[in-house]
Amino acid sequence: MKKHIIKSLFVTALASLTVSSCSQPEYLNPSSASETQVVNSVDGLLALCNGLAYRYSVGRQSPVYASITGSGLTNKSLKVLNAGNTDEDALEKGAGSVDQSNAVVSNLWSYSNLVKSNADMILRNASISTDPNMKASIVAYASIFRALALGNLAQFWQQAPIVVADKASFNNREDVLKQAISSLETAQAGMQSVTIPGKFSTKVIGGIDMVNTINALIARYSLMLGDNDKALAAASKVDLSKRSEFRYGDTADNRNPIFETALGNVNVYQPLDLNMGLPAALKPATEDKRIDFYFLSRTPSQNTYRGKGFFTAYSSPIPVYLPGEVSLIKAEAYARKDDLNNAVNELNNVLTKKTDVWGIGADLPAYSGDKTKDQILVEIYRNRRIELFMSGLELEDSRRFGRPAAGTANAERTRNWYPFPRNERENNPNTPADPSI
Amino acid sequence: MRKNVRERFMGILTIWGIIFSFSSFAQNRQITGKISDPSDGSALPGVSVQVKGTARGTTTDASGVYKIQASDNAVLVFSSVGYLKKEVKVSGQSVIDVTMESDVSQLDEIVVTALGQTQEKRALGYSVQEIKSDAIKNSGEQNLVGALQGKIAGAVITGSGGAPGSGVNIILRGITSLSSGSDNQPLFVVDGIIISNTTNAGNPLPSAGSSSPGASEQFGNTNRAADINPEDVEAISVLKGPAATALYGLRASNGAIIITTKRGKSGKLRVNVSSTVGIDNVSKTPDYQNRFIQGRFGEFISETEIAQRSIFRSFGPALMGDTNPNDKIYDNFRDFYRTGFRNNNNVSISKGGDKGNIYFSLGRNYQSGIIPNTDFERTSLKLAGLYNVTKSFSVSGSVNYVNSGGKRPPAGDKSIFSSLSYWPNSYDVNDYIKPDGSQKNITLGVVDNPRYLVEKSPRIDNVNRYIADIALNYAFNSWLSAKYQVTYDTYHETRSRTVDSTFDVGVQVKGFLVKEDLNFREINSNFYLTAKKSFNENWNGSVMVGNSIVDSKKPDSYYTRGERLLGSNPSEIGSYKNTETRFYSPGQYRIVSFFGDAKLNYKDVLYLNVTGRNDIVSTLPVQNNSFFYPSVSLGYVFTESLPKGNILSYGKLRASWAQVGKGADPYITSTYFAPVTNFPYNNNVPGYSRVTTTADPNLRPERTTSIEVGAELRFLKNRLSVDATYFTMDSKDQIVNAPVTNASGYANYYTNIGLIRNQGVELLVSGKPVQTKNFSWDVSVNWSKLSGKVLEMPPALQEIVYFDNTKTFLKVRQGSNLGDLWGFEYVKSPDGQTVIQANGFPLVSTTATKVGNAMPDWQGGLTNTVTYKGLSLSFLLEWRQGGNVVDMAEENSVRNGITKFTERRYEQVVYKGVVAQKNTDGSTSYVPNTKLVYLDDNFYRSANQFYYWSGFTVQDGSWFRLRSVNISYSLPKKLIANSVFKNGVRFSFTGTNLFLNTPFRGYDPEALSFGSGTNRIGFVGRNNPSTRSFQFGVSVNF
Incomplete structure (x- = not known):
């Protein structure tokens, strides 16, 4: 009998062991959320909105760091202090030193693409929200980041993919900018007579004034496309008394990336000099108070002019756009439309501004130069470089204003376009040829 | 045994x-x-x-x-x-x-093979190496893996430093998984219980602003097999290749270490009490320069100037002729360390008989480190027994409780070792504290005082672990038997470290606290059914089939970090302004396996063994998660077919072919959204992003195919024996995190790529030159040579970089060898001469080229044991030839003028090399350099002239050492026959690392910076140095 019990015990044990499911839910990662969990609820989409802001604005790999750093180094307004920061160093050297494996360049590419794909996912699923106010807010927020990501791609590369796909085809940069604008316009249409729900404001990291940002960005990208009318129309809608910003804190993973990596120390990079990347003939006037806004001191310490601006602490916010940019967009659009009086008026708004919501004010006399289109445009360029110091827009501006190109005499920039990262080239056969410089 | x-x-x-x-x-x-x-x-x-x-x-x-x-x-x-x-x-x-x-x-003929089967060694068609308890005991090592050093042909065993409890890494027959996070260590099995040998790095980064490459370099964490008390171990069987481990399946794809523990023996109650005490000293230390005091360019910088000028450089004036009687040079690289103490006590009680057996042991090991304020202790309690319920049915079980942990010194970046590379020789590093208890720091916060750092801020860890099993054995009849065993391994570890805001490490975040809770639990269920049959006098065989289920998980593991101390209690997380808690992935997976093993034996001459195993794993896509792999091995005792001779007494040839699979890590095959760290503010508002890594929907298991041939020969009535093995292993379909087009919305994906080939020769020779009744001399040698090469690497991936410190890169590409190091050589002329710049110095290239390899060319161990009556002397010499290492601390100690290397200064030299000259026709010609240059701070501190140069950064890490010496004396039986100690009294002395010879300039090169359980090999110097120990022990049997 005893034997029998033992025998049957073994048989039972054997039978119980043939259970063989290795694909049950407990083998999915519980500390992350799955796609269905996140995009099927409004809370999930709001969490993804925060994810967009994080990925776009925090860390050395973020587009905020990479665009400000890359553009500043390429346009000779920043200098690398320790050549051990090899990627930054290569950008400063420019030309052939910026290769396909440059980390700043490939981060700008990859994180802009990643932000774009996450934004697309939010936009695809925004209809989950039954509250039209909530839906419009989510669409607006995601569209802003989608536009910023596309805008970055179009400012630094001649072509970039709009669609999110494996081996995606490339579009030319004009189409990429148009896509950014159309995304913003859709969001803008949705935001008509919308009250942003309280839940949205409490759950999504604050700082971004959505309606004004949408208009400012439409104006910015329209100007890049040469659509001066649209730029003017959009810029006129921007309320210059409002701030729109990326916000930071002072714990390990939410710091102002420029302060954390560069301006908070004297080891990575700092401004090249007080000229803000402008040639000697255009350097800021000594009386220009914006120098004191953007520099700790007008005298160098340890041979270095230390920058300040929006990068003074871990928790300093970084503007998405500046009121001065909006005025300068209008000035430039008017000038390009040959409406020189209005152009000068807008330019003077910037030159004579004593301060604004960000505390920037040149406090200079009104424009007194030649009232020719060319001269006014030069002064607008000069003011863009000063007013928008370390904004990441320098490369686009330098090209648009036809400043001496990389590889030419008195070049004011060391690259005209960035090469496509090796990662993209190796894995996407549609990757176009790299620009020569 | x-x-x-x-x-x-x-x-x-x-x-x-x-x-x-x-x-x-x-x-x-x-x-x-x-x-x-x-x-x-x-x-x-x-x-x-x-x-x-x-x-x-x-x-x-x-x-x-x-x-x-x-x-x-x-x-x-x-x-x-x-x-x-x-x-x-x-x-x-x-x-x-x-x-x-x-x-x-x-003797030695029985070995334990896969799944705990005991087999005659002659029946095996693959190589297995046995290590006896004496060899483990004589090593003087408390870490079981460390105790194997120098004894196994084909194993590369490397410690992560001499801090008590430091992990030890073991790789058998090379790296088979390329992915940088892969663990290429063998499976550890104790009495059929698969135990975790993970080294958990955790996440205790030193601070913001650190250039630390990760948590793994910070504390030389313990590999968890070190929880096993070596005193409990009876024997260790090392299964090296896939043929030997085929039955264990994918988890043993890198070999297996099969540990058999002591059990109660038949007969009377036995009680053994043993105790060891010992001391530890730092072994090799870097040579320091003792001629120059602090300053720059030969100019003295006084302590009174430190507010204006940092004085951490030792490029001041020469001490010789100095009239200040207070100036003195200290050997801080040696004086920093103290004498460590160790004490190890064990009691075991065992009894066996008809009804079963029982074994109980209690062990306690305490070790204080050579670094002040560091220690490690392990208390182990074990109970194991077997009970024969009936003649054909028995139940056995064991439970092992281990408590281990201690205080660990900070290593890596911003640690003791980086601080020591800055401390001027003219200041005593142990003069570290002011009367008010605050830090005395003459570098003005550039680095922390290393002594103060470890006194105030060690990491404290504590592990509670249970390992248990129950096994039922039943013999249905004389030829059919069954066994069911369920095993359980679980541990809970806590870690904490506080750093106050006065430290360089903590100043950026104004003080911080890191706490970690790490849990692990694994359940294994194994069932075996074995049938044996003799067909006739010539043929007999056996068949075993079985099933096993593994469920492994790291539940509720997380870290909490607090920054900016506001409250008064720095060890309370609530005292910090900014806090975050992040869960680690629970990494749960399950493997269900079915396996079979058939053995056939012809006349004890020819042995054939065929195995097959099918694993179903939860970590691969459903369509690919079930996979089968076979093995076949053949042993032929050819001497049975030869006339008996006196010279060759035994000879066997063996050959095997085997395959083994390897699964993926948990959770890589699905798309997840991960919370973004600590964003925006203290997790008040959650943020999620889709993880940027995805996986090939058709991800397959990695597969290694091995061919092994070998011979065992014994000569002169077994007085001399030789065991030689050659193997080749091809590992394909590596599961690697490869980059993917960003336009897809991802950055990386896991896919199967590449092919690597490991080849090697293993040789074991042992002999008994003298064997008489009272005197015997045993010699055994092991020698092995391994090499691994990447045969295929797709262009999309090109290379896998395991680590780079911007000067040296550990990476693989197509055609390169595993362990290749890349660095920057001096620029060379077309005929290979060093090109000298116009300033008279050579120029370091900015293009990295292959400059070395971190794997040894070959390694060997030689054990000699001489026994005369009760006296026995045994010593182990170990030689590792080749294998480059990068000393991560040396760069700064050279830039700061501390090491002997920089003593050559303030002299003029002419670099041997050529200067490029442009000819009028546009061509370049090279003329010998004649320019005199001056060696000073500028030279040693120049990256592109000196310290990025691979000739400086990459060193030969070869060594030859006296790993251990053991002298033991057993009291003659006659003397104690009537005492309570009549079962034996043994005194022993063990010394470890008594002699080391190496061209390496730093500490003992055997101290992996990234700890155990990583592919990041070849980097040393910022971890606790190895020690030399002297231990005295007594063992008494009642």
Whole structure:
């Protein structure tokens, strides 16, 4: 009998062991959320909105760091202090030193693409929200980041993919900018007579004034496309008394990336000099108070002019756009439309501004130069470089204003376009040829 | 040992012989008897009893008793592996008790193989190496993996420094998984229980602003196999290749370490008490310069100037001729360390008998480190037993409780070792504290005072671990048996470290606290059914089929970090302004396996073994998660076919072919959204992003195919034996995190790529030059040479970089060898001469080229054991030839003028090389350099002239060392025969690392910076240095 019990015990044990499911839910990662969990609820989409802001604005790999750093180094307004920061160093050297494996360049590419794909996912699923106010807010927020990501791609590369796909085809940069604008316009249409729900404001990291940002960005990208009318129309809608910003804190993973990596120390990079990347003939006037806004001191310490601006602490916010940019967009659009009086008026708004919501004010006399289109445009360029110091827009501006190109005499920039990262080239056969410089 | 292993598995898998019912004769009588070992009278189970000339036979049961029918004139043949065959005539007796003599020539013949099977070594078609308890004891090591150093051919065993409790890394037969996070270490199995040998790096980054490459370099964490008390270990069997481990499946794809622990022996109650005390000193330290005090460019910088000018550089004036009597040079690289102390106490009680056996042990090991304020302790409690419920049914079980942990010194970036590379030789590093208790720091916060750092801010860890199993064994009849074993391994570890805001490490975040909770639990269920059959006198065989289920998980593991101390209690997380808690992935996975093993033996001459295993794993896509792999091995004892000779007494050839698969890490095949760290503010508002890594939906298991051939030869009546093995292993379909087009919305994906080939030769030679009654001399040598090469790497991936410190890169590309180091050489002219710049200095290239390899060219160990009566001397010499290393601390100590290397200064030299000259026709010609240059701070601190140069950064890490010396003396039996210690008293002295010879300039090169369990090899210097120890022990048997 005893034997029998033992025998049957073994048989039972054997039978119980043939259970063989290795694909049950407990083998999915519980500390992350799955796609269905996140995009099927409004809370999930709001969490993804925060994810967009994080990925776009925090860390050395973020587009905020990479665009400000890359553009500043390429346009000779920043200098690398320790050549051990090899990627930054290569950008400063420019030309052939910026290769396909440059980390700043490939981060700008990859994180802009990643932000774009996450934004697309939010936009695809925004209809989950039954509250039209909530839906419009989510669409607006995601569209802003989608536009910023596309805008970055179009400012630094001649072509970039709009669609999110494996081996995606490339579009030319004009189409990429148009896509950014159309995304913003859709969001803008949705935001008509919308009250942003309280839940949205409490759950999504604050700082971004959505309606004004949408208009400012439409104006910015329209100007890049040469659509001066649209730029003017959009810029006129921007309320210059409002701030729109990326916000930071002072714990390990939410710091102002420029302060954390560069301006908070004297080891990575700092401004090249007080000229803000402008040639000697255009350097800021000594009386220009914006120098004191953007520099700790007008005298160098340890041979270095230390920058300040929006990068003074871990928790300093970084503007998405500046009121001065909006005025300068209008000035430039008017000038390009040959409406020189209005152009000068807008330019003077910037030159004579004593301060604004960000505390920037040149406090200079009104424009007194030649009232020719060319001269006014030069002064607008000069003011863009000063007013928008370390904004990441320098490369686009330098090209648009036809400043001496990389590889030419008195070049004011060391690259005209960035090469496509090796990662993209190796894995996407549609990757176009790299620009020569 | 032999007998012990036998008892453990008696009646489990080894049922010898078979009764055939048709053979019946008249006048048969029932004969019974008991078979015992004459040395201690213990019963011998599993002895084969056969009626000579017939196929009739049986085996003794657990209490050594047999029953057999035989005629009066028959002859009974008693045989058992390890014993001399004995024949006894029945001659009318009905009770025949037999004692069996050990067969000395067959010693070491039984080995433990996969799934705990005990097998004759001669029956194996693959290489297995056994390590005995004495060899482990004599090593003087408390970490079981460290105790194997120098003893296994084909294993690369490297420590992560000399801090108590530091992890030790072991790789058998090379790296088979390329992915940088892969663990290429073997599976650890203790008495059938798969135990975790993970080294958990955790996430204790030193601070913001650190250039630390990750948590793994910070504390030399313990590899969890170190929880096993070496005193409990009876023997270790090392299964090196896939042929040996095929039955364990994917988890043993890098080999297996099979540990058999001590069990109660038959006979009286035995009590053993042993105690060891010892001291540790730092072994090799870097040479320091003792001629120059602090300053720059030969100019003295006084302590009174430190507010204006940092004085951490030792490029001041020479001490010689200095009139200040207070100026003095300290050897901070040595004086920083103190004498460590260790104490190890063990008690074990065991008893065995007909009804079963029991073993109990209590061990406590305490070790204080050579670094002040560091220690490690381990308390281990073990109870194991077997109970024979009936003659055919037994239950065994064990439970092992371990508590371990201690205070660990900070290593890596922003640690003791980076601080020491800044501390001027003219200041005593141990003068570290002001009267008010605050830090005395003459670098003005550039680095922390290393002594103050460890005194105030060690990491404290504590592990509670339980390892347990229950096994049921049942013999259905004489040829069919079954075993079911369920095993459980779990631990809970807590870690914490506080850093206040006065430290360089903590100043950026104004003080911080890191706490970690790490949990692990794994359940294994194993079922085996074994059938044995003798077909006739020439052929016999066995078949085993089984099932195993593994469920492994790291539940509720997380870290909490607090920054910016506001409150008064720095060890309370609530005292910090900014806090975050992040869960680690629970990494749960399950593997369900079915396996079979068939063995066939022809005349004890030819052995064939075929295995097959099918694993179903939860970590791969459903369509690919079930996979099968086979193995076949053949052993041929060719000397049986030769006339008996005196020279070659035994010879065997073996060959095997095997495949093994390897699964993926948990959770890589799905798309997840991960919370974004600490964003925006203290997790008030959650943020999620889709993880940027995805996986190929058709991800397959990695697959390694191995071919192994070998020979075992014994000469001169087994006085000399040689065991040689050659293997080649191709590992394909590597699961690697490869980059993907960003336009897809991802950055990386896991896919199967590449092919790597590991090849190697392993040689074991042992001999007994002298063997007399009172005196014997044993020599054993092991030697191995391994190399691994990447044969295929797709262009999309190009290379895998494991680590780079911007000067040296550990990476692989197509065609490169595993362990290749890349660095920057001096720019060379077309004919290979160094090009000298116009300023007279050579120029470091900015293009990295292959400059070395971190894997040793070959390695060997030589053990000599001399025994005279009760006195025994054993020593182990170990040689590792080749293998480059990068000293991560040396760069700063050279830039700061601390090491001997920089003593050559303030002199003019002319660099040997050529200067490029442009000719008028546009061509370049090279003329010998004649420019005089001056060696000073500028040179040593120049990256592109000096310290990025691979000739400086990459060093030869070869070494030759006296790994251990052991002298032991057992009191003569006569002297203690009537005392309570009559079962033996043994005194021992053990010294480790007594001699080291290496061209390496830093500390002992054997201290991996990234700890154990990583592919990031070849980087050293910022971890706790190895120690030299002297231990004295007494062991008493009651």
